[in-house]
Amino acid sequence: MCETEKPIPEIVPGLADRRAIAAGDGVLHPRHTGKLEALCQCVLAIIEEMLGMTEAPAEGRGSRRRRCHARQMGMYLCHVALGIPQSDVARALGYDRSTVSYACHVVEDRREDRAMDQFLQRVERVVATLKGLCAEKADG
Numbered sequence: 103m104c105e106t107e108k109p110i111p112e113i114v115p116g117l118a119d120r121r122a123i124a125a126g127d128g129v130l131h132p133r134h135t136g137k138l139e140a141l142c143q144c145v146l147a148i149i150e151e152m153l154g155m156t157e158a159p160a161e162g163r164g165s166r167r168r169r170c171h172a173r174q175m176g177m178y179l180c181h182v183a184l185g186i187p188q189s190d191v192a193r194a195l196g197y198d199r200s201t202v203s204y205a206c207h208v209v210e211d212r213r214e215d216r217a218m219d220q221f222l223q224r225v226e227r228v229v230a231t232l233k234g235l236c237a238e239k240a241d242g
Contacts, residue, residue, distance in 0.1 A: 138186065141236060142194040145184070146176040148228055152221075174205035175222065181206055183229040 149172050173195075180191045181202065188206065192199040213219045 137236075138190060139194045141184065141232070142176070142180045142186070142191060144232060145180050145229055146173065146195075148232070149176050149179070149225060152225060152228075174208050175225070177202045177205040178209035179222070179225060179229050183226045184233055 153168070153172055177191055177195065177197070180186050180194075181188050186194075188202040189199045191197075192202045195202075209222070213222060
């Protein structure tokens with residue numbers, strides 16, 4: 103990160119700790135890792151915003167479950183909508199690749215529900231727009 107860049111607010115609690123654990127011989131060049139992390143964090147933020155989860159976190163099992171589902175959808179969309187390999191999504195968010203793989207399977211199964219499928223289609227369009235904006239910025 104450049105000295106003039108401001109850090110991105112951490113959306114996933116404990117990400118820095120998990121990122122240190124998940125670090126390994128990866129495909130990502132260190133120069134691009136920060137951008138990928140930022141992109142994945144933005145996807146999670148979009149999902150939380152669209153689910154109305156941006157206010158102070160509520161306590162309880164239902165709240166934890168909703169946040170878990172939101173993270174799983176974020177991992178899925180990073181992989182499917184952005185075309186990021188599961189191992190890179192895992193590294194960017196500080197998880198193991200098997201966790202991302204499991205999240206993708208869970209979300210894919212949930213797409214059988216029509217309402218969930220429609221929601222994910224809407225979020226995919228937003229994420230595709232984000233991807234386009236990032237590509238434009240990189241080009242120019």
